């Protein structure tokens with residue numbers, strides 16, 4: 402079995418990450434309800450039951466409520482903290498009465514944001530902290546200063562990024578003493594720009610592809626863990642109502658169902674398995690809060706190992722709606 406980049410750095414983690422954006426009720430500042438705690442607990446239990454040990458947060462998810470509800474679970478099960486890898490993100494600031502929605506990689510934003518995360522989760526440290534989305538006003542030296550302070554205070558062990566190009570990663574890395582360990586991007590069987598970019602080099606058909614060349618290669622060469630957000634394509638291929646979706650999505654959903662039946666597995670495992678078969682050793686960050694759907698992801702690694710090259714390309718062709726050039 403190929404070693405995952407995080408494993409190579411001694412960060413023991415699971416092949417699938419549980420994304421916590423779905424936990425914590427709604428996106429308003431309304432207080433958490435009893436039901437929100439129950440939903441979170443059941444989803445996290447389901448994730449643990451299939452061997453997931455890495456959990457992905459962000460300070461903005463449900464305006465902090467995702468982390469708060471997770472913190473309650475940790476409080477009830479203090480043994481859990483040492484068995485899991487906790488990742489969160491900073492750098493997005495919501496619009497308020499005075500200010501617009503914006504990104505903020507300033508030291509004065511990063512450090513108190515991490516303090517807020519640690520307090521909501523009720524933990525001493527984060528294993529991984531990601532910069533959520535590129536801030537056009539970022540200054541790598543200032544990011545480095547913030548990271549150094551957080552590391553030396555024992556608040557964060559490793560740092561990474563999300564939604565960034567290879568050039569942006571190199572730009573930040575240039576000022577850091579330690580390697581960035583993660584880049585989290587939207588990658589899925591529905592969102593194919595990451596594949597199209599490589600296939601359509603020098604082709605007119607590639608004009609609208611929105612994925613900078615070299616991200617996958619840079620991460621693989623530098624042992625940076627690629628994580629996929631949106632890996633289940635919001636359920637488009639695994640049971641969600643898709644009457645209004647285009648023909649390629651409907652066709653792919655049917656194909657996924659057929660493959661799942663043939664291989665005696667679930668559509669979720671096929672969808673994730675397709676992603677995990679890619680040699681970049683992508684770690685899907687699943688966002689479902691339904692325990693049944695979490696359990697349906699259990700077989701994803703086996704599905705990826707059993708998927709032939711021809712099946713992989715058949716799924717790709719179906720989703721892109723046209724054969725590869």
Ligand SMILES: NC(=O)c1ccc[n+]([C@@H]2O[C@H](COP(=O)([O-])OP(=O)(O)OC[C@H]3O[C@@H](n4cnc5c(N)ncnc54)[C@H](OP(=O)(O)O)[C@@H]3O)[C@@H](O)[C@H]2O)c1
Pocket residue numbers: 419420421422423457458533563564585586629630631632633634635636637639640641642686687688689690691694
């Ligand atoms: N770095 C970033 O910028 C970024 C952006 C977005 C997300 N993320 C992270 O990535 C994680 C996953 O992202 P995601 O939630 O967009 O991806 P996802 O795993 O592709 O989709 C999960 C969503 O799809 C729904 N869904 C899945 N299967 C379904 C089905 N058969 N029928 C109906 N609904 C279905 C889930 O609802 P149920 O809960 O009802 O199953 C949930 O709302 C998040 O939790 C977060 O940790 C990161």
